[in-house]
Amino acid sequence: MPKSSEGQLTMEKTPSYYVTKEVPARIYTMSKDTKLIVVVRDPVTRAISDYTQTRSKKPDIPSFESLTFKNISAGLIDTTWSAVQIGMYAKHLERWLQFFPMEQLLFVSGELLISDPAGEMARVQDFLGLRRVVTDKHFHFNPAKGFPCLKRPEGNSKPHCLGKTKGRTHPNIDPEVVQRLRDFYKPFNSKFYQMTGHDFGWD
Numbered sequence: 001m002p003k004s005s006e007g008q009l010t011m012e013k014t015p016s017y018y019v020t021k022e023v024p025a026r027i028y029t030m031s032k033d034t035k036l037i038v039v040v041r042d043p044v045t046r047a048i049s050d051y052t053q054t055r056s057k058k059p060d061i062p063s064f065e066s067l068t069f070k071n072i073s074a075g076l077i078d079t080t081w082s083a084v085q086i087g088m089y090a091k092h093l094e095r096w097l098q099f100f101p102m103e104q105l106l107f108v109s110g111e112l113l114i115s116d117p118a119g120e121m122a123r124v125q126d127f128l129g130l131r132r133v134v135t136d137k138h139f140h141f142n143p144a145k146g147f148p149c150l151k152r153p154e155g156n157s158k159p160h161c162l163g164k165t166k167g168r169t170h171p172n173i174d175p176e177v178v179q180r181l182r183d184f185y186k187p188f189n190s191k192f193y194q195m196t197g198h199d200f201g202w203d
């Protein structure tokens with residue numbers, strides 16, 4: 001990581017850090033004061049989003065339904081499938097808490113990042129000890145995309161939306177499978193709400 005000068009913050013983003021076993025110890029060794037920000041969303045939607053992303057690169061992969069189960073008739077969920085495993089947020093958090101206190105972690109709601117981006121960005125800026133420079137003036141909701149886009153508060157420049165690979169249409173998943181996943185995640189979600197002191201409203 002490059003060093004930050006006075007008045008600067010160095011930031012780095014890697015989605016797989018949160019779930020990679022060796023990472024908390026490595027970051028702690030690098031700098032134990034590091035602040036950690038994780039965007040989390042409903043783990044069921046997250047799994048479907050993950051699958052949609054993989055399928056866009058490998059269209060021949062098996063169905064979501066068949067990948068979800070180790071044994072479909074016994075209803076045994078395959079927790080080794082990364083799309084399922086990543087959403088067990090409480091399990092991953094336990095590893096982080098062996099190195100970092102909860103005060104150094106911020107969990108941003110992926111749902112609120114869409115419905116109230118300025119509100120979530122206020123939490124991020126407060127957490128980082130920054131003035132609230134990014135506000136609702138910086139967001140423009142694009143109804144066609146169904147997502148907020150970034151804009152400059154002054155002038156008429158075109159808002160910047162995320163690219164086509166974000167916000168893809170998800171396939172329809174068998175509602176029974178969705179319900180089985182909901183039931184599976186329930187205890188992990190409750191534990192996560194309890195650990196973070198924040199109810200993300202996924203159940």
Ligand SMILES: Nc1ncnc2c1ncn2[C@@H]1O[C@H](COP(=O)(O)OS(=O)(=O)O)[C@@H](OP(=O)(O)O)[C@H]1O
Pocket residue numbers: 015048049050052053110113114147148149161162165166167168
């Ligand atoms: N403003 C805005 N514009 C577009 N997309 C948005 C936005 N805010 C959040 N999202 C959601 O971000 C999801 C993609 O994020 P990823 O976690 O896949 O990104 S990354 O690959 O880890 O960088 C993506 O998930 P999918 O809808 O499943 O594609 C979006 O729902």
